[in-house]
Amino acid sequence: xxxxxxxxxxxxxxxxxxxxxxxxxxxxxxxxxxxxxxxxxxxxxxxxxxxxxxxxxxxxxxxxxxxxxxxxxxxxxxxxxxxxxxxxxxxxxxxxxxxxxxxxxxxxxxxxxxxxxxxxxxxxxxxxxxxxxxxxxxxxxxxxxxxxxxxxxxxxxxxxxxxxxxxxxxxxxxxxxxxxxxxxxxxxxxxxxxxxxxxxxxxxxxxxxxxxxxxxxxxxxxxxxxxxxxxxxxxxxxxxxxxxxxxxxxxxxxxxxxxxxxxxxxxxxxxxxxxxxxxxxxxxxxxxxxxxxxxxxxxxxxxxxxxxxxxxxxxxxxxxxxxxxxxxxxxxxxxxxxxxxxxxxxxxxxxxxxxxxxxxxxxxxxxxxxxxxxxxxxxxxxxxxxxxxxxxxxxxx
Numbered sequence: 001x002x003x004x005x006x007x008x009x010x011x012x013x014x015x016x017x018x019x020x021x022x023x024x025x026x027x028x029x030x031x032x033x034x035x036x037x038x039x040x041x042x043x044x045x046x047x048x049x050x051x052x053x054x055x056x057x058x059x060x061x062x063x064x065x066x067x068x069x070x071x072x073x074x075x076x077x078x079x080x081x082x083x084x085x086x087x088x089x090x091x092x093x094x095x096x097x098x099x100x101x102x103x104x105x106x107x108x109x110x111x112x113x114x115x116x117x118x119x120x121x122x123x124x125x126x127x128x129x130x131x132x133x134x135x136x137x138x139x140x141x142x143x144x145x146x147x148x149x150x151x152x153x154x155x156x157x158x159x160x161x162x163x164x165x166x167x168x169x170x171x172x173x174x175x176x177x178x179x180x181x182x183x184x185x186x187x188x189x190x191x192x193x194x195x196x197x198x199x200x201x202x203x204x205x206x207x208x209x210x211x212x213x214x215x216x217x218x219x220x221x222x223x224x225x226x227x228x229x230x231x232x233x234x235x236x237x238x239x240x241x242x243x244x245x246x247x248x249x250x251x252x253x254x255x256x257x258x259x260x261x262x263x264x265x266x267x268x269x270x271x272x273x274x275x276x277x278x279x280x281x282x283x284x285x286x287x288x289x290x291x292x293x294x295x296x297x298x299x300x301x302x303x304x305x306x307x308x309x310x311x312x313x314x315x316x317x318x319x320x321x322x323x324x325x326x327x328x329x330x331x332x333x334x335x336x337x338x339x340x341x342x343x344x345x346x347x348x349x350x351x352x353x354x355x356x357x358x359x360x361x362x363x364x365x366x367x368x369x370x371x372x373x374x375x376x377x378x379x380x381x382x383x384x385x386x387x388x389x390x391x392x393x394x395x396x397x
Contacts, residue, residue: 061249065191066207068251070146071174072121073205075195076130076153076167076243079114079140118194118205118244119143119167120253121175122286128167129282130243131258132158135165143169146204157289160298160395163225163258164282166289176245179252181278184231186212192235192257192274194244205244210235210272217275218306226304228357230275231255237274246276254279284365299369300395302333303340307357316343318380322355323347338390341381348378 117134121127128143135141141153151169158165190212193205214232233246237257246255255276262271305324313321323345329335346354352363369375375390 062189062191062209065247065249065251066193069120069176069191069193069245069247069253070205070207072176073146073193073244074119074121074128075144075198075205076117076119076128076134077114077142077144077150078117078135078138080137116195116198116240117242118240118257120193120243120245121169121173122178122253123175124172126169126171126173127156127286128153128169129256129286130165130167131256132160132163132165134243135167136160141167143167145173158298159285159289161226161301162277162281162285163227164256164277164285164289166286176247176253177251178279178283179248179250179254181231181254181280184212184215184248184254184278186214188212189249190231190233190235190254191247191249192233192237192241192244192276193247194237194241194257196236196238196240198240206241208236213273215278219275227258227275227277228361229278229281230258231278233274233276234272235274236270236272238270241274252279253282256282288365298395299371299373299392300330300333301335301375301390301392302330303335304328305346305357305360308345316345317383318345323380324354324357324360334390334393338377338388340377340379340388340390343381345380346377347380347385348376350376 115134117130119128119130119134122129135155136158138155141155142150143153144150151171153167153169156166156168188211190210192208192210196206199206210233212231213234215229217227217230217232219227219230231246231254233255235246237260241257242259244257245253246257248254255278257274257276259275260270261273261275262269303326306327308318308321308323308325310321312325313319316325318325326335326340326342326344326346329340329342346360348354349360349363350367352359354360354363367373367375369392371392371394373392375392377388377390379386379388
């Protein structure tokens with residue numbers, strides 16, 4: 001009997017063990033085979049893919065252009081010497097005037113002043129362009145890169161009339177490609193880069209974006225400079241942006257940021273009306289400055305001309321609209337000394353026929369003009385053609 005119960009006990013125990021093993025082990029095995037780690041990896045990869053997709057989605061033509069252009073944009077740090085006359089505090093006192101005449105001599109005081117502008121490399125061998133008003137009369141020029149490195153720059157030459165200056169930094173640097181400013185489209189994207197308010201210090205240049213608002217805007221004369229065919233943009237341009245590049249969505253330079261209009265003499269910030277020198281003119285002037293290296297080219301002509309139209313030609317009695325007429329003459333300038341008069345129509349410069357302002361500009365840019373050179377003008381005045389020789393002088397301070 002005892003044997004029967006022992007056998008029965010072990011049989012029942014074996015059956016129970018089999019049932020438990022059948023129920024428990026598959027379940028446990030299934031739980032062990034659950035792809036917990038694989039799921040986490042898959043989720044992480046999915047998040048990474050989503051992040052890459054979002055990054056790609058955020059990138060556009062503007063961000064790509066900025067990445068392309070930024071390495072070649074620089075801050076131009078300038079030290080200038082300001083000169084001013086300091087009057088004697090005793091100049092109206094008769095006692096001091098009688099006994100201490102040396103106290104009445106005015107003194108010329110020189111004071112170093114630091115200023116900041118922008119610029120950009122136009123070639124890999126270190127040529128930088130900026131505005132002439134940024135570096136004019138500079139005693140020291142330092143170019144600062146986006147990576148924080150600073151380099152001394154040499155002023156190769158400057159053209160005050162066009163407000164363009166050429167600098168040279170020794171070394172090899174990234175540069176920006178010029179675009180064709182004659183093909184700029186009104187309404188296309190415009191990207192301005194530079195150093196407004198000195199924010200570009202061992203950091204990235206400031207980027208502002210707008211559109212091309214207009215082309216062929218003329219502001220001449222303006223502070224003794226000739227700004228013709230300027231590009232207008234609503235991309236924010238502020239003090240310190242002068243000399244920086246205005247680029248298109250392809251990362252090409254189409255202009256150089258130069259000045260703004262605020263509508264209020266007391267205001268200095270951007271109101272969305274900025275102007276840039278077109279890239280094609282920059283290239284023309286740069287080639288001229290390279291050829292004139294080491295020569296005194298800060299020349300003064302002292303007259304300002306504009307295109308003729310039927311109304312102006314009729315008022316002058318001129319029988320054509322071919323040529324340019326003189327609309328302003330600076331006092332005591334080479335033009336005034338040579339006898340040029342308001343309303344004169346210039347038809348030739350140094351033997352080259354002039355039909356428009358563009359012709360006059362092209363001829364002047366092509367000439368190797370410097371202080372002391374002569375410019376021969378053929379002008380029409382009251383029905384007669386006259387030859388006038390104009391001797392160029394240094395632009396007065």
